[in-house]
Amino acid sequence: MTDIPMRGGSAGASGDAPFDAVSTFERHRAELKASKRVWNMLTLGAFTIALGLSIWISNFYPERLAEGVPRIFEYFATILPDLQWDQLFEGRDAQGNAVPGSITFWYTDFWTYVELLLETILMAITATLLGAAVAFVLSFPAAANLAPNGWAYWFSRRFLEFCRGVPEILLALVFVFAIGIGPLAGVLAIAIHTGGALGKLFAEVNENASDRPVEGITAVGGSWTERMLYGVVPQVMPNFFSYAMLRFEINVRASSIIGFVGAGGIGAELNRVISFYSDDRVLAVLILVILMVTIIDLISEDIRHRFIGKENF
Amino acid sequence: MLKLDKLTRRFGDNLAVSDANLTIPDGQMVGIIGRSGAGKSTLLRLLNRLIDPSDGQILFGDNDIARLKGKELRAWRSDCAMIFQQFNLVGRLDVVTNVLTGRLHDMPAWRTVAQVFTPRERAFAIQALDRLGMAHTALQRAETLSGGQQQRVAIARALAQEPKILLADEPIASLDPMNAKVVMDALRDINRQDGITVICNLHTLDTARSYCDRIVGMQDGRIVFDGTPDLLTNAMAREIYGAEAEEAFNEAATSTAIPTSEPVPARVPA
Amino acid sequence: MRMASIDTVDAGQIAAVRATHPRAFRTGLDEVRKWAPWVIAIAYVIGSLIYFDVHLLFQASERALRLLRAMVVWEDMANWQYANIYKGIAQTLAMAFLGTLLGTIGSLFVGFLAAKNVMPIRIVRQMVRRFLDVLRGIDQLVWGLVFVRAVGLGPLAGVLAIFISDLGTLSKLYSEAIENIDRKQVEGVRATGAGPFAVIRYGYLPQVLPVFISQSLYFWESNTRSATILGIVGAGGIGMILIERFRAQLYDQVFFVVLNVLVLIFAIDWLSKRIRLWAIGEKSH
Structure with a gap:
């Protein structure tokens, strides 16, 4: 062949x-x-x-679009501030009135906004801490390799799924009804959602932890809690911290809009100025919100890098 | 006195430990030898109850260890310290805290959760470390130490448990010859000075011969030899180790290297 | 040396060990360092909750009971206008689909404008990028509200909101994908004498298309989720039905709609996972 x-x-x-x-x-x-x-x-x-x-x-027909799009540009024209160069930096006069065309006039309610922005940040911090605490506790039974029994695993998994499945703003709506208008409703809503989202991430980190230290703690006679605290926690803490910081950045955004349904923060003001006025106040608030989000992102990124740097040393 | 009675462990259809009968008086240093997969490691884990027996009894005094649950089981584990091949320390905790975890069982729950250790416990942990010559590393993270140093810290942790029995599962298989000698000397010292029973899985025959009072040979989950080192003839050892005999007889070659692949058996197992 | 029992460790021995290894024992400063973060965090949470009127939570029993009752007792179910509810769900899906599609088409152009290797003019690139930053900096829900003001209540505002926020995010992801491509293939096309559009069509697109598709699929999933709540500001979809029922205090219907939303969200999660698995599986051979 x-x-x-x-x-x-x-x-x-x-x-x-x-x-x-x-x-x-x-x-x-x-x-x-x-x-x-x-x-x-x-x-x-x-x-x-x-x-x-x-x-x-969705009635997305060309004629509706043709009708709607020009109105978008008209709308954006109305929210631009009418600033004038010669009066730009004019302060208030003797009667306490600002001059039209100055920044002072544009940002008449500046300190109200700042107060609300601070409230927004406080809401995000509280919600992140509460949510992270819940996530921490549940991430151990929700990790397949660490769960003390099948029942605890199933229950914690389903609970976390539910917490992150419901959109924050829906939860906020319910809380606003149950406990009234105010930041508490927003904090609880964001905390629950955070618990679910972080809990899932934390559980995944736990599932990737080495089981050798855990076995070591088992062998000295450690209980389940001691195995988690001494065998797992030292391994996973840096990851937990970075995830929590990232979630904090997301929560600052969330708490800035959760006020749309009356759950506190700058969102209520944002909703008010957009819904009732179409003038320069809309842009004034929007700019402040974007600034706040950007600054928080930068600070959080810096903290994360410092922390990771310290951990690696 | 520790007594195993018909101790058996199945994994599916596979008998990892089969019908093991053994009586170990207090204060003895016992070496368990056998080829990889002979059931040595399973036997040790059964004693510490890291895995549950399928059948049989483990008697310590009048207690049936095989039936213990919950709090009593944890109490047994704290009485019966274990040393692992890979040390199993908590890498990101400092050395002294690793040793202090040996005290967890005797601490009230609030102190273990809050990680509060008394000065007496700390002094005891440092004494244990000092005995292994490791006190100077007390504040380092465990993961920064070499393998031999980590194993000595693991022994200090075991000492902090004030155990009645010390189990060592291939304690020197991942170490170089010098560190292996330091670790084996420490185990023998603990056995001789403190009268603690030491049961040690060893892959290499020479180590077992030179350190142990008594050698137990295992093959395919069964105990096939039990006696003093001088009773263990070369022929017997060859029988126990089978195809791994040459490797096991040459301590220098095996104690430095982690065994890689299982050689093809030269004979059909009985 | 024999190891003594811990019970025999007396004050003298502790003092001796303390003298040789002082740092193994904790000082007051160590304790402060250990506990301070916990104390601060707990004090902060308690303080802020009090500031946020946490006592309201404990006075809410009456209304909470009403809500709980509405969860189980569903009244007058024959007149619930189911057609309306399921039309809202269909609208939500349609908004997400159209919004993502438009966002993808828009990002195809804008993404190239923001990529360093396609758009050499720095000024244009920077302007496009800052514009995208602004689009991303404003939440989708805010865009929804803005478009409701601009074009009126209804799904059109929702589609536009999804489109604009997707444009901001997808364009950025697309431009990053474009910047990471293999230059040799592009030079090969350019060497044939092709014009700039032909270079993009034959040099860039074949390389980046798989990345684009998988990212758009992912966005389609997340937009379907977020479209369920866009209606809360009046931008169409199931959210609008929800907020209407809420304002009318028809809490049993609200719960019914919320259940539907949850089922929808879980279904979309599941479906999208399958589609991506299928798309990736097909790509791999």
């Missing part, structure tokens, strides 16, 4: 086997192409139907 069939005349001589292989390959290729074409057609069809239905259901 020849190892390498010669090009040309030898094709017939080497028998039917290679010929079959080529035809099989061609047939496979054709089938593959056909099935791929069917898939592409199906995907395209499903996509078109979804698009058509979506446009129909």
Whole structure:
């Protein structure tokens, strides 16, 4: 038997086997192409139907868009402040009135806003601490390798899923009804959501922890709590800390809008100025919120890097 | 006195330890030898109750250790200290806190949760470390130490438990010859000075011969030899170790290197 | 040396060990350092909760009971306008789909404008990037409120809100993906004498498309979640139904809608996981 069939005349001589292989390959290729074409057609069809239905259901018609889009630009024009160069830095006059066109006039309610921003940050800190505490406690039974029994595992998992499944603002709505308008409703709503979200992340960190130290603590006669506190916690603490800081950044954003339903913070003011006035106050509040979020992000990032730097030393 | 009666552990269809009968008087230093997978490690873990026996009894005095649960089980574990091949220290805690974890069992719950240790406990932990020559590392993180140093800290932790029995599961398999000698000397010293029973899994025959009062040979989960080192003939040892014999007889080669792959058995197991 | 029992460790021995290893014993400063963070955190939480009127929580029993009752006692279920509720859910899905689609199309253009290797003019790139920062800096819900003011109540505002916030985030992710591509393939296309659009079509797109698709799928999932609450500010979808029922104090219906929302969210999570698995699985061979 020849190892390498010669090009040309030898094709017939080497028998039917290679010929079959080529035809099989061609047939496979054709089938593959056909099935791929069917898939592409199906995907395209499903996509078109979804698009058509979506446009129909949400009334997203060109004429509505044509009507709406110019109004967007009109709206944005109305929220721009009417600043004038020559009066820009004018203070208040003897009667305590600000001059129109000055920053002082634009930010008449500046200190109200600052107070609300501070409240927003306090809400985020409290909610993050409360949520992280819940997440910490539940992350051990919710870790598959550490759960003391199947029942505790199942219960803590489902509880955490529920906590992070409900949107914060929905929870806030319920709390506002139950305990009244104010930041407490927002804190509780964000804390519950944080507990669920962090609990899942913490549990994943726990599942990746080495089991050797845990075995070591088991062997000295440690109880379940002692195994967690001495065997697992020292390993996972740096990760827990970074996750909690990242969550804090998210919570600052959340607490700045949770006031939309009356749950405290700058959100209530934001809702008020956007819903009732269309003037420069909208932009005034928005700018402050963006500034706050940016500054908090920078500070939190710095703390995280410092902490990780210290840990690595 | 520790007495194993028909102790058995199954993993699925596999008998890891089968019908083990053994009586160990207090203060003895026992070496358990056998090839990898012979059930040495399972036997030790059964004694400390890190795994539960499928059948049989473990008697210590009048207590059946195999039936203990909850608080009594933890009390037994604290009486029966364990040393691991990979040390099993808490790497991110400092050395003295690692040793202090040996005291957890005798502390009230609030102190273990708050990590509050009394000056007496701290002094005791430092004394234990000092005995192993490791007191100078007390404030370092355990993970910064070398393997041999970590194993000595692990022994100090075991001493802090004030154990009645000390189990050591391949304590020198991950160490170089010099550290291996330091660790084995420390175990023998604890056995001779304090009268603590030491039961030690060893892969290498020479170590077992030179340190132990008594050698137990295991093969396929069963105890096939039990006697003083001089009763262990070379033929017997070859029988116990099978294909791993050459490796086991040459201590220098095995105590420095972690065994990698299981060699193909040269004979059909009985 | 024999190890003594811990009970025989007397004051003298403790003093001796303390003298040789002073740092193994804790000083007052050590204790302060250990406990201060806990004390501060707990004091802060308690203090802030008092500041936030935590006593309200303990006075809420009457209304909380009413809510709990509404959870189990559902009245007048025949007149609940189910068609309305499920139309709201359909609207939510439609808003998320359209918003993500528009956001993806928009980001295809803006992403290239913000990528260093495609847009060499620094000023344009920086301006585009700062613009995207602003889009991202404002929450989707705020955008929803703004668009409700601009174009009126209804799903159009919701679609626009999703579109704008996606434009901010997706463009940034897209531009990062574009900046990370293999330059050799682009040079190959450029070497054939292709114009700038042909270079993007044949040099860039084949490399970045898989990344784009997987990111857009992920956003579709998260937008479906967030579209459920956009209605709270009037931007269409199930949230609008929810807030209407809430204002009308029909709490049993509110709970019914919330249950539907939760089922929807869990279903979307599950479906999106399957789709991404399927998409990744197909890509891998």
